[in-house]
Amino acid sequence: MYEAHFGVPMSGAVLNSINIRLNAPTISFLLEHSSSAVIIVDQEFFKLAEQALKILKDKTQVNFKYPHLIVVKDESIECDPNNLLYAIGKGAVEYEKFLECGDPEFAWKPPQDEWQSIALGYTSGTTSSPKGVVLHHRGAYLAATSNVVIWNLPKEVVYLWTLPIFHCNSWCFTWTLAAIYGTNICLRQVTAKGVYSAIANLGATHFCAASVVLNSIVNAPPNDTILPLPRVVHIMTAGAAPPPAVLFKMSQIGFRVAHTYGLSETFGPSTICAWKPE
Structure with missing residues (x-):
């Protein structure tokens, strides 16, 4: 997550850091509302992300476009080690392998306008659908x-x-x-x-x-x-x-x-x- 706070803006994209304590329907809403194109997810929470994507797919049907999935491996956690293999089997790319695909000669540029969005944050939606706040x-x-x-x-x-x-x-x-x-x-x-x-x-x-x-x-x-x-x-x-x-x-x-x-x-x-x- 810390690395993403630099890599994502430097690539010209916008961050949307999702609360891991939310349930699948709420996460599905966030993914749809933010038009997320790439999802980086820890292996511990991959099945939660998958549930959210299934809800989104069932809802949008023909308009659904599967986002790029990147799963972060962490051998220190106490969860099913098969989660990683399962995620890769579902089309996800392991995070370190994803980084190896990067261009070492890539020259990042600051945004053309400092008022451009750097991050999108959401409330938890306790009483209604989550509401978003844009940070530039x-x-x-x-x-x-x-x-x-x-x-x-x-x-x-x-x-x-x-x-x-x-x-x-x-x-x-x-x-x-x-x-x-x-x-x-x-x-x-x-x-x-x-x-x-x-x-x-x-x-x-x-x-x-x-x-x-x-x-x-x-x-x-x-x-x-x-x-x-x-x-x-x-x-x-x-x-x-x-x-x-x-x-x-x-x-x-x-x-x-x-x-x-x-x-x-x-x-x-x-x-x-x-x-x-x-």
Whole structure:
């Protein structure tokens, strides 16, 4: 997903990062509404993508055009290894094989107009059909750079991915990290144990997370924690403010939480709750 946030725009295409927690009918709606021509899917979720495509095919029938399917192999996951073979048997190309087909002499060009679309994001459609928000290249740039300023990010940042990249393009932190040549640590599953391990063993200094993740970190069983923390770890949380009790516990352990609020449409954090000296 992180690579796609660079490769897709550099090829002149538009990103649509899909929430893996959605069901097949909803994903089918997104694929149809966005006119997706290429689908890159992890082998764990290939059958979910296939179900969505079947719904779309049954609905559109003669107008259905099968998208190019690219499946990402990951031997570290606990899922049926035959999923990959099944996907390839259904016409999908394995991701690394797909990359080998690329032209090493390809010279990418910036968009002719900075207002051109770079990404399309959707709501989950809780009460009705999902609604889309378009992010343009200029907006992505503004959001990515404002993240650096808002959070005073250092060049030595080691960023832990607890915020899903499908969530508003991870608040544009994909591009932020590249801008300051930070280090990325990716988790397949977000758990308190995984967070503590990344901090203690991989040098994580910053991560973004919702209140529910912060709650799981402060209430993790002793066997899942590695305390004391080797350094102050900075967290950005957004949306509804975390409960004061959670913030207090986080600060006691050694986390420093920044609470921000913003919208994709306003290009980055609109407000931030700055810490007072006291």
